[in-house]
Amino acid sequence: MHSDLKFCIVKRDFCLSSLIYTQLVLFDPGVGAPSSEYRHPNMFKMAQKKITLLLLILPCMMCAFFLREICDYIFTGPERRSNPFLCLQDLYGDELYALSQDYPLPYGIRNAEYGLQVVLKNMLNCEIPKEVKYEKCIVVGSGSILKNKHLGPDIDAFDVVIRLNDAPLRGYEADVGKKTTFRLFYPESYPTTNIDYDPQTVGVIVLFKPMDIRWLINVLRKKTVNPRGFWKTPASRLFGSPSRIRILNPLILNKFNNKYLHYPQHEYKGQSVLFPTSGMIGIAMALHMCESVSIAGFHYDFHSNDYLHYYGYIRMSYVKEMFSHDIPAEQLILQRLKQSELISDLHELKKNI
Numbered sequence: 057m058h059s060d061l062k063f064c065i066v067k068r069d070f071c072l073s074s075l076i077y078t079q080l081v082l083f084d085p086g087v088g089a090p091s092s093e094y095r096h097p098n099m100f101k102m103a104q105k106k107i108t109l110l111l112l113i114l115p116c117m118m119c120a121f122f123l124r125e126i127c128d129y130i131f132t133g134p135e136r137r138s139n140p141f142l143c144l145q146d147l148y149g150d151e152l153y154a155l156s157q158d159y160p161l162p163y164g165i166r167n168a169e170y171g172l173q174v175v176l177k178n179m180l181n182c183e184i185p186k187e188v189k190y191e192k193c194i195v196v197g198s199g200s201i202l203k204n205k206h207l208g209p210d211i212d213a214f215d216v217v218i219r220l221n222d223a224p225l226r227g228y229e230a231d232v233g234k235k236t237t238f239r240l241f242y243p244e245s246y247p248t249t250n251i252d253y254d255p256q257t258v259g260v261i262v263l264f265k266p267m268d269i270r271w272l273i274n275v276l277r278k279k280t281v282n283p284r285g286f287w288k289t290p291a292s293r294l295f296g297s298p299s300r301i302r303i304l305n306p307l308i309l310n311k312f313n314n315k316y317l318h319y320p321q322h323e324y325k326g327q328s329v330l331f332p333t334s335g336m337i338g339i340a341m342a343l344h345m346c347e348s349v350s351i352a353g354f355h356y357d358f359h360s361n362d363y364l365h366y367y368g369y370i371r372m373s374y375v376k377e378m379f380s381h382d383i384p385a386e387q388l389i390l391q392r393l394k395q396s397e398l399i400s401d402l403h404e405l406k407k408n409i
Contacts, residue, residue: 076238091313140344141260141302143182147172152307162331163262163310163321171269172303178276180299184345185258188237188358193346194402195338195354198223207352207402208220208233214350218342220334221245224367225252231366232353240338242302243290250295259294259301262337276301312340316389319382331380331394336389343398349358352402354390356383 073131135193147169148150154166165172176182184190196202211217211233218238219225222245224235234318236257239247242264247253262270267285274281275294283289309332313319319330332340335354342349353366364370375383391401 077126135309142305144176191347194350198365202353222247244288246291
């Protein structure tokens with residue numbers, strides 16, 4: 057167990073013990089306020105001692121409460137094992153409503169409330185599928201570090217495998233596996249062929265802009281997709297049942313950004329909005345819903361011009377041209393998450409075996 061976690065738990069338990077002791081001493085009926093039939097001769101001194109003790113213990117009572125919250129948030133995640141997907145009733149919750157006033161997509165829902173109401177009414181499900189066991193999860197990136205590492209069987213052994221965008225499996229199974237529990241995507245990155253489609257996979261859309269909602273409404277209703285407003289022509293249809301589609305709750309991305317990324321959440325004086333990569337979004341989702349989180353395929357060597365992905369022919373130099381992502385900053389955040397033991401890296405674990 058992480059040393060900071062041990063300290064946090066010990067400190068919390070000490071404070072909770074003090075709290076119980078205080079309740080016994082201060083509020084025990086046997087030593088409490090005397091009845092009208094009997095008054096202890098030293099009642100005033102006893103009251104003074106109780107008040108003094110209360111003043112001494114009160115900070116520890118507060119310490120117990122706050123340390124419990126801090127321990128749970130830092131070391132087990134803000135809402136571990138809870139639903140990361142957006143449901144219709146969430147639109148009327150206080151927390152998401154506050155975001156709707158402050159931030160547009162993807163960090164809030166400002167100017168997107170009506171569209172979300174429409175699309176959520178057209179969606180059949182919004183919960184985690186009951187058959188999914190989400191104790192051990194892995195987020196599989198698309199980095200070329202996966203090449204020739206033969207991690208496929210190790211990846212498939214996880215309870216939940218989260219994949220990103222249109223990353224292919226056919227022909228790469230030995231290195232990346234063939235199991236897919238969730239596949240994160242946005243309209244431009246949804247797979248254009250069903251070659252890797254698994255009917256048990258749940259597609260999770262990340263909404264970056266209002267036209268993403270329009271796209272989702274159209275494909276759910278099987279209507280014509282208007283490509284206007286997209287940087288790349290999006291897919292014209294979904295594979296499989298619409299019941300296997302979910303929307304990632306913007307609250308998850310907002311909280312993850314506030315805690316780790318610290319990206320500007322809206323344009324300010326011409327400053328561009330930075331978006332987390334799909335890999336970081338996958339990690340944010342996994343930390344929200346899983347007991348333990350591992351990653352694979354997230355390492356990039358910026359000093360080489362090797363291939364960026366385990367598939368395709370895009371070179372590492374392409375990363376330097378990205379204006380919407382900060383890959384070097386995300387690599388540092390990954391190190392922080394690993395050092396805090398919030399995530400583990402499958403590549404590093406295999407090296408130590």
